[in-house]
Amino acid sequence: MQLAVEGEEKMSIVPKETIEVIAQSIGITNLSPEAALMLAPDVEYRVREIMQEAIKCMRHSKRTTLTASDVDGALNLRNLEPIYGFGSGGPIRFRKAIGHRDLFYTDDREVDFKDVIEAPLPKAPLDTEIVCHWLAIEGVQPAIPENAPLEVIRAPAENQIYQQKDGPLIDIRLPVKHVLSKELQLYFQKIAELTLSKSNPSLFKEALVSLASDSGLHPLVPYFTNFIADEVSRGLNDFLLLFNLMHVVRSLLQNPHIHIEPYLHQLMPSVVTCLVSRKLGNRFADNHWDLRDFTANLVALICKRFGNTYITLQSRLTKTLVNALLDPKKALTQHYGAIQGLAALGHNVVRLLVLSNLEPYLSLLEPELDAEKQKNQMKSYEAWRVYGAILRAAGLCIHDRLKIFPTLPSPSPSFPSKGKGKVISTEPNKRKLGVDSSENRSPHKRLIATDGSDGGPSPMQVDRPTGDANPPQNSVRPSSSEQASDGNAPESRNAKEKDDSKGRAITRKAILDQIWKDDLDSGRLLVKLHQLYGDRILPFIPSTEMSLFL
């Protein structure tokens, strides 16, 4: 090999250390550094030469990818021994050497001989075949599967054409390609991970905060709804997961930048599942009651926010819940969830839907409550939970009703007499309530707020009190008061009216009639509840009212 007689340091891709290592590997130990230095550029030249030849071999094999066999062919052309031998088919896997940024080695695993011998024979490779097709017929490419699809060539971005079969008049809109940025994808992955992992509650809390406040998350909403729906259906046994998911739902609802309405229909089934499912979590220690309470509030929140836009939302929801409650075959846990859900929707719902069914339900619950008849402690505990829930719902309802009574109202003297008369004849009362509840479910009715929904401008309700001919006493009332009243100022008649109307535009007459009727109903209710619950209802009744009744 010729070498230039130069003492100067060479600059080559191949460092002299490599030459030294190679020399050592073939048994030359006394290679001087100068020799290595001089060899380096020549080695580079030879390697380049061989690669150039290998590329020529590749071209003659009509390929565009260089293979080991090409390099072997190039070595053959130079009368050198091929170094690669038989190719192993698969690509060579390189591994990064630890501690070096750009040093790689081939992953040469030890293979157990036994494994190789006992391994099943691989499938025989398919034999070479020729398939014939028309690439073009008189210059036109036929649209057959063998040919490259034309759409791909013309518009690579849209690889499918969306077809609507509704009719020719509808203009076909191509689906907009949804591009999710890398950052959002990462965000979604991270949130999903946190939700599923349950290991890092503090981080999860921060994630929830971020979900509830960050703007720009809107593109992720469909992914989140899908994720929640999937995970709820899959993870009904995983209590913590369900709880996490519900937290995610709440955070999404809270986020002011997210427009979640279009996805509610996808979200609601999962949420309702968490409310009234027979079994949530598989361990005894799982406090599924908490989850149900939490979800009940969530449901109420949803109804409150989107009742306006989704008219049928609440009616459908209450229907589902009432069905769950009134079905004696359903488990007590489901009853509990239904009661909590209804209670969260407000006392009007409770009054219309729960209290009307209270008597038969309690009779159903009675045997479960009795410690002697129900030997199963678990069942008895559940029954008591249900009983407590229903009592609380009823109690809160009656409390709310009574609170709004005037302290010394002029019509108050008539209450006891009227009320008692009605209580005696329970039959018509129930029928009337039945009418009310059916109205409640009617799709035309607008439910603006959860409480006070009764005050809706239902013509039937307005007409009926006028038929009763109970003239209102206070004729001058500001009808459209915009102030939000929290309802604990019962001393003023103004406030009472506000409470009832909740700022809705109803005619003054209707409002007054409504108050009158409500008062009557309240009185009846209280008596009934007292009959059913005995003294347990008393703590819910404000002291001022108590004096009135007792």
Add this chain to the structure above:
Amino acid sequence: MDPEQVDEFVMGYLKKKGFNSAAKQLQEALHHNNGGTFNSTDYHNDPELTKLIRSFSQSENDPTRYRDGYSKLRSWAYNSLDLYKHELLRVMYPVFIHCYMDLVGKGHTREARAFFNSFRKDHEMIHLRDLQKLEGVLVPSHLEEMEFARSLRQSKVNIKICQYSYDLLLQYLHRTESTLMLGIINEHINFQVYSGQPNSSSDDIDAVTIVGSFQETADHINQKEIQWGLLEDSLEDRLEKTGSLLSDSEKGQGESKDGDVDDSKKRSNEIGKQGSSLKKLKKDKAGNATAKVARQETSIVSPAPRVKPELALPVMSTDVEESILEDLRNRVQLSSVAMPSVSFYTFVNTHNGLNCASISHDGSLVAGGFSDSSIKVWNMAKIGQAGSGALQGESDTNDQNVGPNGRRNYTLLLGHSGPVYSATFSPPGDFVLSSSADTTIRLWSTQLNANLVCYKGHNYPVWDVQFSPFGHYFASCSHDRTARIWSMDRVQPLRIMAGHLSDVDVSVSLTIVRCVQWHPNCNYIATGSSDKTVRLWDVQTGECVRIFIGHRSMVLSLAMSPDGRYMASGDEDGTIMMWDLSTARCITPLMGHNSCVWSLSYSGEGSLLASGSADCTVKLWDVTSSTKLTKAEEKNGNTNRLRSLRTFPTKSTPVHALRFSRRNLLFAAGALSKPAS
């Protein structure tokens, strides 16, 4: 400047160069001068000369001078007027590579590398492949060893430049005293100065030709006369005969015309009148009646002259001749408005092993050469009639068969001991020739399914082999830098086309021959080479008669137009060039493919060119319009581009082979490759 100082410089220079006696003499002369008799030399008073002397005295070996000189020249060229800029920039590339090689030659490897890397970006766009070759040159011995570098060192670069640009350049070089650059330019660039405005087209192909002295040789070679016309008494002639007579006795008639020059002229006039019938293939058999009607249309293309064969051509059997005539009679006339049908043969499950594919003239047989040294031949007429409906019109003439095999649909031909690089069918389809990396060419019979002859002669892998248009003879080309002509009945080659047989200069640059193609009249073969040139060789004398320069990367495929007037060549970058054989000039480059052009084929009457490429497309080019237009526009000096008519993309199948059947059905073949995941 102080005269004493000058003298000192001269002294130092002489000493450094080892001219001791001269130094002594000078010293004596100086002493003598100091005596004060007379001053014989006037160099003391000539400032130009003084400067020159001083520049010589500067450290001769200083490698930074190259870098400085080049970068100054470069910035000057880039800042020159737009009008002259592109002409001046042409100078940069040769200066660049010679600077680099000078640096390497003087042993400044580190500086050479740095110099190369800092300026290589400028030239990468056009000269990428050359740069990749040169990059490996690091020590002076490499310069000697590497052919490419050696040829660069020995030859001059021709650069066309207008008078004004030339003056600008000289002015600059003198003003800045950059003698180094001036030296390089003088040594390696040959300016062809022309008067007038600079050429506007910056990508003029003739503007820069790297191998300058070689160019002269090429010019000289290209002066030689070639007979590009078709053979007299060709089948096409006979077809005309039979077409007009509508008789079955064409053979006897045809043979009686031998050597009748006047008659052949007449016939050639008639041949132009061959119809441009736009019949569909299905109607091929409608017979001569339709063909005759259609034949009344005339085309304007001037008829090709007729030449006599230089080789003793094989005698064709009557029935083969009949079938060819039948095919020619039923040929679909193609043009830019009448496109051919394309039947595509896709090889599946090749496991990346298909090296070449070949289709017989009637499209019924397909051969594949594989890297596991096997050849597989499929008889498409026999494989499912449904799939090969295309063949029904074509296969009626095909009387050979591939032995039916219970297991496979193909005939396996084993014999080679290395990857098979090429296969070719004889015109009637009864023989297959294959060339392999084991340096042999083998002849196989498709009737016997056996190896008949093994031709040994090449010393290196044989890249390509092609049957002559009439069979019997075949040409091969190899890595050993020769192309050889063989006949089937001899195991030794008849001719060896090697550089040393023609010219010394040529041998320098003649590198590995890539592909070979026969001229339709069998008197010439063309070879494409990795030195980016295409050559035309006379078969009889073995001389190189044309050199076609213009490709920018290695030539991979060649095709000759049926009238023998034009040639198309495709290269590694996807450029196709169409050449006029008589003038050896490129008519027009065809741009469109973006990867290697593996295959080219002219349609039967030469109006369309089909190209198949590694970018998984088959493209059709309209070559008639362009050739006509070029003639008209040649005066305007306007280069027009051939029209790309159609592009047929395949489903990730690089197109390895193309063939127009005699009836102008286009067959294409390629191996389905999994798209890179």
